[in-house]
Amino acid sequence: MIATTEVGLRAPELAFEALAPRPLSTPVRMGIQEHRALFGPMPLDLRPLVQALAATGLGGYGGAGVAAIRKWESAARDGAGGIAVANAAEGEPASAKDAAIWQTRPHLVLDGLEAAAVAIGAAESVVWVHGGDRETVHAIERAVGERGPGLVPVRVVHGPDRYVSGEHSAIVRALRGGAAVPRFRPTGARSWVGGAPVLVNNSETLARVALLARTGLAGHREAALVTVVDAGVRRVREVDAGDRYGDLRGASSPAAALVGGYGGRWHDWRELAERPLLGAQAPELGAGVVALLPEGVCGVCETARIADWMAAESARSCGPCRFGLPELADALDVLAARGRAGRAPARIGTLADLVDGRGACAHPDGVARMVRSALRVFGDDVTAHRAGRCLARTQASVLPLPRHGRAR
Numbered sequence: 001m002i003a004t005t006e007v008g009l010r011a012p013e014l015a016f017e018a019l020a021p022r023p024l025s026t027p028v029r030m031g032i033q034e035h036r037a038l039f040g041p042m043p044l045d046l047r048p049l050v051q052a053l054a055a056t057g058l059g060g061y062g063g064a065g066v067a068a069i070r071k072w073e074s075a076a077r078d079g080a081g082g083i084a085v086a087n088a089a090e091g092e093p094a095s096a097k098d099a100a101i102w103q104t105r106p107h108l109v110l111d112g113l114e115a116a117a118v119a120i121g122a123a124e125s126v127v128w129v130h131g132g133d134r135e136t137v138h139a140i141e142r143a144v145g146e147r148g149p150g151l152v153p154v155r156v157v158h159g160p161d162r163y164v165s166g167e168h169s170a171i172v173r174a175l176r177g178g179a180a181v182p183r184f185r186p187t188g189a190r191s192w193v194g195g196a197p198v199l200v201n202n203s204e205t206l207a208r209v210a211l212l213a214r215t216g217l218a219g220h221r222e223a224a225l226v227t228v229v230d231a232g233v234r235r236v237r238e239v240d241a242g243d244r245y246g247d248l249r250g251a252s253s254p255a256a257a258l259v260g261g262y263g264g265r266w267h268d269w270r271e272l273a274e275r276p277l278l279g280a281q282a283p284e285l286g287a288g289v290v291a292l293l294p295e296g297v298c299g300v301c302e303t304a305r306i307a308d309w310m311a312a313e314s315a316r317s318c319g320p321c322r323f324g325l326p327e328l329a330d331a332l333d334v335l336a337a338r339g340r341a342g343r344a345p346a347r348i349g350t351l352a353d354l355v356d357g358r359g360a361c362a363h364p365d366g367v368a369r370m371v372r373s374a375l376r377v378f379g380d381d382v383t384a385h386r387a388g389r390c391l392a393r394t395q396a397s398v399l400p401l402p403r404h405g406r407a408r
């Protein structure tokens with residue numbers, strides 16, 4: 001059975017509910033005493049952990065798909081004195097897995113962060129979090145305070161509440177004294193360019209590193225946290241190799257799902273339901289979000305709203321974000337509103353091609369990917385909108401989007 005942690009979308013407080021005891025997702029906050037009693041101490045000899053990381057290829061829980069061991073080896077090659085970072089900045093409005101993990105298992109993440117810092121000879125560790133995410137900030141600061149001094153000092157740094165400020169190059173830039181906006185595409189396993197390494201790992205990756213250190217290869221199993229958005233609620237679920245997309249469905253009857261977050265891909269639910277969640281045959285999980293679009297809700301309108309929000313969230317320092325994304329969002333708005341939309345789909349496809357791969361970071365690529373998949377999955381709706389009609393019962397928004405969008 002899939003384990004669930006439920007996070008209300010509209011209420012600021014978090015409501016947790018236990019369905020099954022699994023290491024990451026039993027929704028009870030573990031203070032340092034409970035953590036040590038359940039998991040025992042983090043092994044001091046990191047060699048077996050490094051071997052297990054290499055054997056499992058564990059990592060990629062933030063969406064970039066890079067194994068943790070490759071990042072650690074790159075950082076270690078660049079010399080001691082750098083920074084090990086736990087990325088707790090959850091820029092995706094649909095995602096709640098970082099919040100859930102920090103509010104229930106903070107010490108597993110901090111154990112993993114300490115192992116990363118020791119492995120690369122870091123001078124300090126940083127937990128990077130959106131400053132406005134008050135519950136998560138509180139959980140992190142409380143956990144850091146509970147542990148006392150460790151092998152490597154830990155600092156909690158509050159970043160701005162922007163989608164792109166959790167991007168690796170934005171974190172690296174901010175920790176080196178600049179603004180928290182992306183400036184480059186991390187190449188391969190390196191999230192930094194020049195200078196001492198700034199090793200950035202996703203929070204879930206670090207928690208699973210800490211579990212692997214205890215279980216070793218023998219006790220390792222493939223699993224991932226997924227935020228399922230369904231009927232106005234985000235549920236964080238821990239899935240494993242045997243689970244299928246159809247297992248995620250709650251009471252609602254989905255027509256489609258956006259997989260991977262707002263820079264992910266739309267899928268027709270009939271094609272998706274029988275597919276596995278994990279493994280080589282699974283669709284890319286990206287940021288670990290599966291947002292369900294109920295039957296009768298307009299996918300064209302939802303796509304237009306997401307593209308609009310994503311255009312507003314860019315740092316607007318490169319051409320594709322300054323000019324391309326707003327134009328793309330405008331074209332989608334025209335299609336969604338069914339006004340003079342005759343040539344809109346071709347224009348939307350052209351604009352998606354123009355922004356893809358042209359920014360300093362991958363933000364526009366994600367928007368292009370999401371929009372192209374919408375044109376395919378909602379093909380009948382697109383045709384209807386071009387003719388001034390809508391096939392859906394409602395054009396209301398069902399996916400979480402913060403209020404701020406582009407200035408009009």
Ligand code: SF4
Nearest residue numbers: 315317318321359361
């Ligand atoms: S592509 Fe967009 S988000 Fe990325 S650095 Fe350029 S302006 Fe910023």
